[in-house]
Amino acid sequence: MQRNQPSVNEEKLIRQCKNGSRSAQRELFDAHYRTSFRIAVRYLGNHHDAEDVVADAFIRVFNGLHTFDVRTEGSLGRWIHTLVINESLRFLKRRRLLVLEEDMALYDDYAPESFDASDFDAEQFKQVLVTMPAGYRTVFNLYAIEGFSHKEIAQLIGISETTSRSQLCKARSFIIQRITNNVSHENV
Amino acid sequence: MIRQALLEEAANDDAAAEAARGRVWQKANPPKMFSLTAVLFRVAAAAILVLLLSTAYFMWIQKEQPATQMTQKKEIRMIANSTDSLVKPAPNVVFQTIYRDRLVASAIAHDTVVLQKTEVVYSTTYDTVFIEKHKTSEPLIAGGNPTDDDVFLPQTSPRKQVRGILFWRTKTAFSSNTATADVRRDRKNQPFTIPVISAQ
Numbered sequence: 001m002q003r004n005q006p007s008v009n010e011e012k013l014i015r016q017c018k019n020g021s022r023s024a025q026r027e028l029f030d031a032h033y034r035t036s037f038r039i040a041v042r043y044l045g046n047h048h049d050a051e052d053v054v055a056d057a058f059i060r061v062f063n064g065l066h067t068f069d070v071r072t073e074g075s076l077g078r079w080i081h082t083l084v085i086n087e088s089l090r091f092l093k094r095r096r097l098l099v100l101e102e103d104m105a106l107y108d109d110y111a112p113e114s115f116d117a118s119d120f121d122a123e124q125f126k127q128v129l130v131t132m133p134a135g136y137r138t139v140f141n142l143y144a145i146e147g148f149s150h151k152e153i154a155q156l157i158g159i160s161e162t163t164s165r166s167q168l169c170k171a172r173s174f175i176i177q178r179i180t181n182n183v184s185h186e187n188v
Numbered sequence: 189m190i191r192q193a194l195l196e197e198a199a200n201d202d203a204a205a206e207a208a209r210g211r212v213w214q215k216a217n218p219p220k221m222f223s224l225t226a227v228l229f230r231v232a233a234a235a236i237l238v239l240l241l242s243t244a245y246f247m248w249i250q251k252e253q254p255a256t257q258m259t260q261k262k263e264i265r266m267i268a269n270s271t272d273s274l275v276k277p278a279p280n281v282v283f284q285t286i287y288r289d290r291l292v293a294s295a296i297a298h299d300t301v302v303l304q305k306t307e308v309v310y311s312t313t314y315d316t317v318f319i320e321k322h323k324t325s326e327p328l329i330a331g332g333n334p335t336d337d338d339v340f341l342p343q344t345s346p347r348k349q350v351r352g353i354l355f356w357r358t359k360t361a362f363s364s365n366t367a368t369a370d371v372r373r374d375r376k377n378q379p380f381t382i383p384v385i386s387a388q
Contacts (some may be wrong), residue, residue: 023218033212037205047204055215062217 001023004019011070023131032077036084043088043141045130057087086187089138089156098157128178136171143168 016024036057040050060083068079092098130136142148142156142166150164157164 022217026213027215029213030209032204033209037208037212041205047208051208051212052215055212058212058216 032080038085039041039081040088053087053091057084124179129173132174135167136174139164139167140171
């Protein structure tokens with residue numbers, strides 16, 4: 001598989017950041033801030049916590065940049081976004097918001113593959129995600145948005161794969177229920 | 189489709205994100221105000237600034253340049269003065285051109301008048317003066333109440349006859365370029381051997 005080479009600008013920017021250039025760090029921050037903030041909001045559900053998490057994530061970025069090796073175009077962005085996700089998960093754990101319980105009955109009754117999200121728009125999803133319990137939201141984000149497998153999610157959060165599956169089922173049920181209710185209210 | 193829409197939405201402008209941008213940046217990368225290097229640099233810069241300001245102030249209050257010597261030669265006219273009762277009036281008004289060297293040190297300014305006369309009588313009515321022999325730099329204290337090694341008060345300085353070449357050094361600058369000298373004839377065919385000098 002052919003990898004995209006990293007751009008000269010990105011390499012130069014990283015080199016300047018490693019040398020401690022504050023302006024280069026600001027440029028790096030500005031380039032990735034908005035996406036990082038939105039990722040944090042998607043995991044945390046509010047802007048206030050997202051500010052803290054993104055700030056902590058960028059502290060880790062600046063501290064860990066000397067260990068980062070640019071290999072492909074966009075790898076820096078993916079690395080930063082991974083740090084933001086990890087920092088979000090760390091924040092949720094610290095606040096004890098990631099209380100995930102395994103509910104096998106629900107998992108057995110519900111087949112995730114039957115969920116068809118094509119009828120809903122992104123704005124509806126966004127609103128439902130914000131109101132979703134942190135546990136559901138986290139697993140849903142990791143699985144449906146980021147594309148992690150249940151095994152990876154289990155390792156990331158420190159739960160079993162079965163719990164991850166059940167949380168995803170609950171999240172989908174929550175979404176369908178909320179969106180269906182909204183549609184019903186709008187029809188009425 | 190939803191996933192793609194959410195991912196794309198993440199890149200859209202967000203007013204809340206923009207409002208928080210500055211705060212997040214400050215939290216993520218606060219300026220290093222208290223690093224040792226920065227503190228040392230600031231202290232050194234402040235010390236240099238204080239040194240420069242104090243030097244400039246010292247120079248200003250002295251109105252002179254520090255530790256430099258400038259020679260400013262100005263012409264001084266020696267004019268015969270016949271009013272001094274102790275001195276016989278000169279048969280002719282004598283104009284003798286002498287030069288004043290201004291010695292500027294860090295603290296005080298001297299005017300030095302060199303008279304190429306072997307015998308002089310001086311009075312110190314207006315200036316604080318001292319006399320020293322040429323080339324020997326030996327001050328010739330003329331009595332009175334010297335306030336330091338070779339300077340004495342004008343009120344108590346008597347007239348004194350000094351043999352040698354006169355260095356007339358005043359602490360204050362001349363108010364004009366005129367000095368008055370009374371001259372008398374000691375012997376025939378030896379005019380102007382004893383000038384009496386008073387500073388103006």
